[in-house]
Amino acid sequence: MHCQANTLEPNESEGGADRSIANTESVINIFKTQIIVKKETSGSMKIRTTKIFNNNRKTIYLKEIDNQSATMLLKNHFNPNGLNVIIIGDEFLHILTETFINMFSNNLKFKIIRWKKMVEDIEEEDKLAELIEQEH
Numbered sequence: 001m002h003c004q005a006n007t008l009e010p011n012e013s014e015g016g017a018d019r020s021i022a023n024t025e026s027v028i029n030i031f032k033t034q035i036i037v038k039k040e041t042s043g044s045m046k047i048r049t050t051k052i053f054n055n056n057r058k059t060i061y062l063k064e065i066d067n068q069s070a071t072m073l074l075k076n077h078f079n080p081n082g083l084n085v086i087i088i089g090d091e092f093l094h095i096l097t098e099t100f101i102n103m104f105s106n107n108l109k110f111k112i113i114r115w116k117k118m119v120e121d122i123e124e125e126d127k128l129a130e131l132i133e134q135e136h
Helices: 067-077 090-104 125-135
Strands: 003-005 022-027 033-039 046-052 055-062 083-087 111-117
Touching: 033 090, 055 067, 067 090
Parallel strands: 022 111, 033 055, 033 083, 083 111
Antiparallel strands: 003 022, 046 055
16 A cells, blocks of 8 residues: 655644645555545535445535534544545645644544545446456
8 A cells, every 4th residue: 555645744733743644546445434525515514324345434525624624524423543544625635634633643543544546336246247247
């Protein structure tokens, strides 16, 4: 797995000298805790939770993000005791990273990795067999 740290500088006075959200080339589908943040054009926040191959995926739809909503997301929808993977647009990433560093930099168990790739989840045997047949 290839990871590269986000370029936002952590706040060293709060213990976050080397804490940030890393980027990875891997796909989101292989991780246990998957969070997808999507921009909505209107309405309030919506959350859809699904179970894919024994992995938990939350898709969170937001119109905008600020420090308060980023704090709520991190506290209520992320696992503070392990690795979380996220797909998030650049416009929301800066606020989420800043909030993560400021509020959770002392919790070394709380890790977030950002990806940009997601593959289609195929759970139905017929579709899977059809895809294998097409490819081989």
